[in-house]
Amino acid sequence: MPDEAINSTIQTLTIAGTDSGGGAGVMADIKTMQERHVFAAAVVVAVTAQNTIGVQDFMAMPKKMIDEQFASVASDLKIRACKTGMLADVATVEAVVENLKKYDLGTLTVDPVMIAKGGARLLSEDAISTVRDKLLPLADILTPNLPEAEELTGIKIEDRDQMVVAAKKLQAMGVKNVLIKGGHQTESDRSADFTLLENGQSFWISAPRIDTVRTHGTGDTLSSCITAEIAKGADVQTAIRTGKKYVQATIADGIQVGHGHGPLNHWAKITDEEGVK
Template structure:
């Protein structure tokens, strides 16, 4: 007889995307594709599509607290991640709950701006992310603009990327993955700095497409799922890079703007596990 809660369970703590391409929707799709059971704590609700974010509203603190308590009372979360957290107040609420409950390794995806340019994190919340979330993070996964905002550093080359990763580690994040999608290069190169001090670059060919909505959410969710299944951090990062590369390369035609990834493109690639 299979033990209750033996199946790997993951948690996304973020905002919804009514268009289905990013946020909690992308997280759950990815976690499911990677054979984990996905749960969610909804921090904010957005009205958005591939053309942009039209509106959003953050949920009351009491309801967020109750979602955390409800999951802790029943499920056995093996790894979790954060995404859109809206503002400083909600960063504080989430951080307090993450200190209260053990939901396994925490991946912090410091979502600040939507693909279409809409702000998803208030400017005054960046200090809260630095001070409250990074010390709890098993991994932080900023893109280049987010890494620059978190560190206050200019990042234009490999040396500056590596220096920024070390700075983020000094702020408390055990492992750091700086994503290079915003760089103007023929390959998308991401830099990983591990808790051990080891580091490496992962790369994939750049695909000429606007259908990259939810890339960061998908990457961090895939890493979360792999950690929940017991993969090492290096293994999880390398596999997630392949997952996202396949999801971008095998595009689907949805929406008139920044379209979503193809979250099932990676199916059948057991050799990559």
């Protein structure tokens, strides 16, 4: 095979924990990336016992296993964009940061996963400062929801103006592009997200709220879609808009799985009917 043909397929990487229920984490990441027509590899940093009702238990991977996975991927594949998800604890965050500095894995999207839909904490309290101080400066794109943005900035976010202030503070921490997801604000019939770009430009994007409990894995899915689109060559703004449309489609075209916060429909297709603007 000619050298130029080797690794010509677009490849992405998720660095996160598993979800035995299949709706979030590495499972959601790989499903999303596959549906967006890129090849997905994975570095598993934690394993959870989890379903739509909640997280029953989890275990972080030893540093040696994390290091070996990174080395395996980097030695053979050509990763154009990567993302982080659940990182569990200080040791795991530090191991991931060390490897991200060691290998060229393309554009980095950080989804600072802290709490699962069912309320279980997926990032230890003492690891928040490690994420803030060591991981955020490496991030090309950061995608916190409102509670995560509050944890990282110390700002209580109750309206759009405070979302803008929080985004500026996060960018000052070294993040190039910040997307703050507004889904936790429920006073409106639309879910509005704010993006502050590296060049200083900003924009809002919103979508109609859908009355459903089947939203497990929305953050993972959004960040994975953004990662896939970036790997395919999209600019940040286009990737974020596509991600919002895709997530909206996965919620609108729902599936019936489990007894609690059900998963998204990752095979849903983007149409002109999402109402995203």
